Amino acid sequence: MIMYDLIVIGSGPGGYVAAIRAAQLGMQVLVVEKENLGGTCLNWGCIPTKALLRSAHIYREIISANNYGIKINEPPLIDMPQIVKRSRDIASMMNKSIDFLFKKNNVNLARGVAKLLSNHNVEVKDVDDNVNIYEAKNIIIATGSRSRQISALPQDGKFIINYKDALILDHLPKEMVVVGSGAIGMEFADFYSSLGVNVTIIEFLDRLLPLEDQEISKTMERIFRKKKINVLTSSEVLKSEIKNKKIFLTVHTPKGIQNIETEMVLSAVGIQANIENIGLEDIGIRTNKGKIVVDDFYRTNIDGYFAIGDVIDTPALAHLASKEAMICVDKIAGKQVNPLDYNFFPSCIYTNPEVASFGYREHEAINDGFNIKIGKFPFTANGKAKANGLLDGMIKLIFDVSTDRLIGAHLIGENTTEMIAELVVSHNLNATAKDIYESIHPHPSLSESIMEAAAAAYNEAIHI
Numbered sequence: 001m002i003m004y005d006l007i008v009i010g011s012g013p014g015g016y017v018a019a020i021r022a023a024q025l026g027m028q029v030l031v032v033e034k035e036n037l038g039g040t041c042l043n044w045g046c047i048p049t050k051a052l053l054r055s056a057h058i059y060r061e062i063i064s065a066n067n068y069g070i071k072i073n074e075p076p077l078i079d080m081p082q083i084v085k086r087s088r089d090i091a092s093m094m095n096k097s098i099d100f101l102f103k104k105n106n107v108n109l110a111r112g113v114a115k116l117l118s119n120h121n122v123e124v125k126d127v128d129d130n131v132n133i134y135e136a137k138n139i140i141i142a143t144g145s146r147s148r149q150i151s152a153l154p155q156d157g158k159f160i161i162n163y164k165d166a167l168i169l170d171h172l173p174k175e176m177v178v179v180g181s182g183a184i185g186m187e188f189a190d191f192y193s194s195l196g197v198n199v200t201i202i203e204f205l206d207r208l209l210p211l212e213d214q215e216i217s218k219t220m221e222r223i224f225r226k227k228k229i230n231v232l233t234s235s236e237v238l239k240s241e242i243k244n245k246k247i248f249l250t251v252h253t254p255k256g257i258q259n260i261e262t263e264m265v266l267s268a269v270g271i272q273a274n275i276e277n278i279g280l281e282d283i284g285i286r287t288n289k290g291k292i293v294v295d296d297f298y299r300t301n302i303d304g305y306f307a308i309g310d311v312i313d314t315p316a317l318a319h320l321a322s323k324e325a326m327i328c329v330d331k332i333a334g335k336q337v338n339p340l341d342y343n344f345f346p347s348c349i350y351t352n353p354e355v356a357s358f359g360y361r362e363h364e365a366i367n368d369g370f371n372i373k374i375g376k377f378p379f380t381a382n383g384k385a386k387a388n389g390l391l392d393g394m395i396k397l398i399f400d401v402s403t404d405r406l407i408g409a410h411l412i413g414e415n416t417t418e419m420i421a422e423l424v425v426s427h428n429l430n431a432t433a434k435d436i437y438e439s440i441h442p443h444p445s446l447s448e449s450i451m452e453a454a455a456a457a458y459n460e461a462i463h464i
Contacts, residue, residue: 012039375457
């Protein structure tokens with residue numbers, strides 16, 4: 001039996017990055033994967049959803065062409081099967097790219113279902129029920145997550161669907177209810193609404209995008225209502241019933257019980273870690289509330305066993321899983337590494353308009369005792385945004401008065417998911433507000449709004 005330096009269970013953004021990084025450091029690595037390489041992100045999440053949203057973007061551009069002096073004689077036709085095919089083709093390409101990277105870096109691959117055994121052994125059962133046992137000095141659990149089920153919305157893949165089902169619909173329903181207004185719910189609500197579906201969003205908490213800054217949430221709710229998306233906040237689905245090819249929802253709202261009839265429901269109420277039936281209990285790995293317990297370097301309570309990504313109690317984001325993978329592997333290799341600061345990481349939502357943020361939200365900074373200055377700049381005052389005809393949104397920057405350092409950034413508008421990286425780097429380099437607004441930004445550009453927002457914190461913005 002080969003003794004591997006590292007076995008990684010799962011090949012999502014955490015698993016495949018861990019494997020490649022370990023191989024770069026000279027380790028002999030085996031990845032165990034039961035489905036497609038790339039995990040949920042590449043196959044059923046981050047990438048294929050962006051392909052769908054790109055199709056919706058093109059459709060919006062065409063139907064608004066008259067605003068830009070382009071005459072379209074006939075209304076565009078939506079070919080839903082082709083939209084889905086393009087998305088799936090892109091996912092397939094990404095899947096193949098991981099396979100290429102594994103071969104390039106001499107990462108070994110075992111196809112099948114993994115189960116942890118004692119003494120650093122892993123059992124792998126393939127589709128034909130053949131069983132092989134592998135051994136490694138270290139094992140990383142990166143098995144990801146799946147759509148969370150709730151009793152009021154039993155998913156059947158037809159009437160009550162999850163994000164995987166939503167990616168492969170071959171037709172557009174006339175109406176859809178989306179339950180949950182996190183990134184998944186909001187992106188699908190925007191996608192289907194853009195293609196003409198009558199969408200209602202139901203959110204249990206008191207605002208859309210409850211993890212974002214309150215001002216950003218209010219701005220997005222106003223924009224979504226302007227798009228004729230019906231929004232119910234502080235509301236809960238109590239039960240659902242399917243009759244005559246319709247779904248009847250009983251919803252508790254601030255105004256009382258509301259009965260909603262719809263053609264389809266997308267349940268986007270969160271995710272559940274894939275930690276069942278992988279042998280955690282057999283070897284004594286500790287869990288808490290459905291997550292694997294780890295320390296700052298992703299070590300479990302059992303020596304040589306590690307966990308990263310959606311199976312641990314950290315934000316479920318692909319780029320965080322990848323960073324956790326790098327830190328975990330470097331620590332295994334004996335390198336000097338620092339724990340990840342979970343107060344400062346970028347989060348992006350690819351709606352129209354986009355939302356991007358990192359660091360403290362305004363109320364968090366105040367509650368934590370910071371004396372803050374806030375700088376805001378609306379895209380209505382930005383020349384490039386006016387030229388693009390996309391004026392919704394703003395830049396909001398939060399600075400610690402005592403140090404002048406950036407401690408929070410909250411963006412909503414076109415292309416903000418690309419703009420947030422400048423602010424993350426600025427924070428990591430201890431940049432001050434003055435550093436940001438004295439750095440020349442190109443004109444015309446949307447990024448000028450970052451410079452202006454930093455200046456606005458000190459009442460020095462030019463264009464507002």
